[in-house]
Amino acid sequence: MALRDELIERLRRILGARLSVSDADRDHHAQSETFHRSPPPDAVAWPETADEVSAILAICAEAGISVIPWGTGTSLEGHALPVRGGLTLDLSRMNRVVQIRAEDMQVSVEPGVTREALNVELRATGLFFPVDPGANASLGGMAATRASGTTAVRYGTMRDNVLGLQVVLADGRIIRTGTRAAKTSAGYDLTGLFVGSEGTLGVITELTLRLHGQPEEVAAAVCAFDSLDHAVECVSATIQSGIPMARIEFVDAATARAFNAHSGSTLPEKPHLMVEFHGSPGAVREDAERFGDLAGDFGAQGFDWAVTAEDRARLWRMRHGAYHACRALRPGATGVVTDVCVPMSHLPAAVAAAAADIAGAGLIGPIVGHVGDGNFHAQILVEPGNATELAEAKRIATRMAERALRVGGTITGEHGVGIGKRGLMAAEHGEGWQVMGAIKTALDPRDILNPGKLVPDRN
Missing domain, CATH: 3.30.43.10 (Uridine Diphospho-n-acetylenolpyruvylglucosamine Reductase, domain 2)
Structure with missing residues (x-):
């Protein structure tokens, strides 16, 4: 209406x-x-x-x-x-940091506060908020989409770092979920219900977030591999070895080429891993050495260590700018941007299959990923208005999702459902998708909150 x-x-x-x-x-x-x-x-x-x-x-x-x-x-x-x-x-405009409780390692914020603004506010406390999806997203939006990002392999996703919420329901009622206690067993996990609900169940108006101590020492590096398989297999081996990574990111050769053109870097046009370690000086040095030895077994070359804070910021700024850098590989193009997440043992095959599909279609589709937890992304570039290319890109994205489901993965590790992946929800959840619809009907009987997203259409 x-x-x-x-x-x-x-x-x-x-x-x-x-x-x-x-x-x-x-x-x-x-x-x-x-x-x-x-x-x-x-x-x-x-x-x-x-x-x-x-x-x-x-x-x-x-x-x-x-x-x-x-x-x-x-x-x-x-x-x-x-x-x-x-x-x-x-x-x-709801962008206030409501209260910092440093002794509890918690902060309460309004939904319009961005992750970068929050970390600026926290600098003097020795604490930081680690969830880093790349974009300077609002924390309310990050909770609504259950965002994660480059640091999820160590610090978890928004699901792990949201302790409580204030939510306005469809009829205008204001409720609070969760507590400031470290744990609770009092009833349904309403916080978990709203985190990831994409605005379909209520409007988040305040968040209580878990904070973490700023690491004493940080070291980051980038290294190249001769093949995509070797780079992704190195990721699997690193996780299985128990090396405590703070970040371990994969970019393919096309993305390295985009970085060079967009950021002025001089990376070899090969697949790369970008890694970061957090901890005490001794632990960081030992972890970095262990990773270096392991990566060498997979043919890693050209280790470039980012020792200073400025060098590390430059490295991750380049990674976070991958979307815009890759778009420049085909000026004027738009993107079908998709992600899937698979068990680690299936990651090398899943990335290789996606790359083969993109190459077989004759499209440009750089692949990057927060691969430490099995999550990777493809950005398939298509000409605006070209229905044939758009259909082919969507077909490739669907095949990626279907392969992920066949090995026990998910259609999206962090992008969420929105419009683009709603048609795949039944394949992942079966009757569980109808249960989601029933919860939506109970909380929003007139279907006014972000309709046409996430849950099935009503009969």
Whole structure:
């Protein structure tokens, strides 16, 4: 149902100038980082408090108006697109760090705080928030998509680092989940239910997060391999050996070429691993030496150690810029960006099969991955408006997902479902997908929260 003038006026009484129906604001919230697009929402709202979110949802629930939460717009599967119109709820102005409890190694934040802004705020405490998906995403969006990233192999994902939430439900009720205690056995894990729900069950308005101590010593390096197989097999061997990696990232030869063109690096155009170690000086030195010996068994060459903080920042800035660097390999192209996650023993074969599919289709599709936990990504570049290329890229992405499922993996390790992977949910979850739909119906009976995403359509 479209927003009528009378409803817009009711919302204006709450938000004033923080409600917009301008074409520019609406169009901005109808785009994503990838090829996914949608018609624009009817209006965009910028609430500043949980009470405002509550009032907005109460009005929209009564009228049956769709509400789509929006963080920073960095998601890759069209999670925040208004596929049925309605109101986009841009949470970027809810950006306060509410309370730092250093003695408990916890922090409470509003959803619009970005991960980089939080870590700047934490510098003086000796603590940091480790989940690092690459993009400077909002923490509310990261919780909603159960984000992870380069450091998940050591510090876990958002699932492991969100202790509690404040959530506004579809009817406007405000609830709190979780506690500040280290553990609980009191009932259903509602925090876990909302983490990863992609805005379909409620709007996150506050998060309590677990913090970690800043490591005493950090060392990072990049090294090249002659073949993709050798690089990925080295990852498997490293994890199986028990070397405690803080990050272990894979990039293929095409990505190395993109880095050189985009960042001015001089990497050999071969597959590479990027690694990082955290701990005491002695432990870091020992771990780095063990990895170096093991990688040498797989033909690693050209170890380039990033010793200073500036060198390490440059290395990871290059890795985090992979999306834009790879897009430049085909100027003007858009991307079908997909990820899967498989058990470690199946990682080499899964990466090799994906690379073979992309090469066989004659497309450019760089592969990168947070491969320490079996998660890798392909960015398949297609010409905008070329329906044949788009269909082929989607077919390759589907084959990647199907192969992952056959070996006990998942259709997405961190990108989430959104629009792009909704059609694969039944294959992964079977009747469990219908259970997800039943939970959605119980909490959102009018289907106003981010409709058309994650769960099955209602009959």
